[in-house]
Amino acid sequence: MADPLRTIEIDDPADPRLADYRDLRDVELRKHLESEHGLFLAEGEKVVRRALEAGHRARSFLMAPRWLDGLRDVVEPSGAPCYVLPEPLIEEVTGFHVHRGALASLHRRPLPPVEDVLEGARSVLVLEDLVDHTNVGAVFRSGAALGFDAVLLAPRCADPLYRRSVKVGMGAVFTTPWTRVPDWYDALPDLSHRGFTTVALTLSPDSVPIEDAVAGVDRLALVLGSEGHGLSARWESAADRRAIIPMRAGIDSLNVAAATAVACYAAARR
């Protein structure tokens, strides 16, 4: 009986069919490769499964033999080729040890318009220039867990479909509607016009505790700035309200992922 899977055993790590999976640690190379070919990668059985269940089409799969059975039910109907390599060769292709053994290369879809993403949303996260993929993934995950319905990204925010974002976010980027705002300058006033109260997390003289800032707000847009510099002056002043998380005085502060989780928690209880 023929194998119903399109499995293709490969023993040469230089095989051109593996181009989608090259040098996963080389962030700059990956950025070009992924945007030019309209692809992104999912890593690990759970995340690969979520990407497919969310309707992303697979270009191909890459895995060690032992991962095949666990993913057969999603790989098979996808119709995409499944390249099977021994683990040491996968490491040679990707440039690192793939812990969870399975990778998928998937087609990017055109980003939806802002109005589609906001349709029916009551709680929205708005990220200005988060540059760290780990933080972007963590923000998506916390937002999804704590009841946020959508995410908007400023034009320079890091890519939520980058492998590391997807992995840290445990696939929340597939289940949470998101897009980029086309107009950085007027992004927040535009949200206000659409009926959202924009609350910026920032250390401004008129910032109030987050719990007070979100109290009584129906449609909420929680606005977060970059890891290093925080929000731009434009976004800070354009927000309807400014909020802080009360912290102990001194040298300590929360990192952006922790601050986001706390702010989402406070917002979820408004």
Add this chain to the structure above:
Amino acid sequence: MADPLRTIEIDDPADPRLADYRDLRDVELRKHLESEHGLFLAEGEKVVRRALEAGHRARSFLMAPRWLDGLRDVVEPSGAPCYVLPEPLIEEVTGFHVHRGALASLHRRPLPPVEDVLEGARSVLVLEDLVDHTNVGAVFRSGAALGFDAVLLAPRCADPLYRRSVKVGMGAVFTTPWTRVPDWYDALPDLSHRGFTTVALTLSPDSVPIEDAVAGVDRLALVLGSEGHGLSARWESAADRRAIIPMRAGIDSLNVAAATAVACYAAARR
């Protein structure tokens, strides 16, 4: 005039005086090396400074020339040798690109007894078997920012003085009193005897929302389990109370660092 700094220029990355700084990415090797020699590393100007200000004695420093001036005021009085290498050679020694250019090797001190760490503390974090250094660092940082006074670690919890923990924690491990509990089995009953209410974050059938669990508690010990399996059955049942962070039903959950931040925030407002 003689240089008041004990700077020693080195041009051979194999120089034995650099032994403390070898192969920083090799976790297993580093664990042995650091415990056997009683040392730990601090990375980056801010963190090096905090380690010294917290009273840790330096064994030596390693930095590129351009970092020397910024740290002169703490390096000089330390009396420890300061090895100066061009950045590419530092990379050869350590095995990675040291972003913030300055490293210090410091003496570990004997861990204090539990009673010293708990002295005067009102809010304590208790970590069972967190195995990830990044998470341990993040927990220290969130705890410090949100008003926790001390941290206790189970015997198998990852080392908070490991370079990665120290870095992610932004040096909170230097300012927050911490130690290991000597007796895993009776760690939580022992805290109860000392007058703490132990609240375990866990998905147990009798878990209540974190806010309710900490309400009215004076001396609080917030208990966190490992990233993968959560708390052991022993610790889960030995805690005075069990608590959850209310989340949206479905596939999404918070990671341990985000959950800790939320729980600390809720606890800080009790």
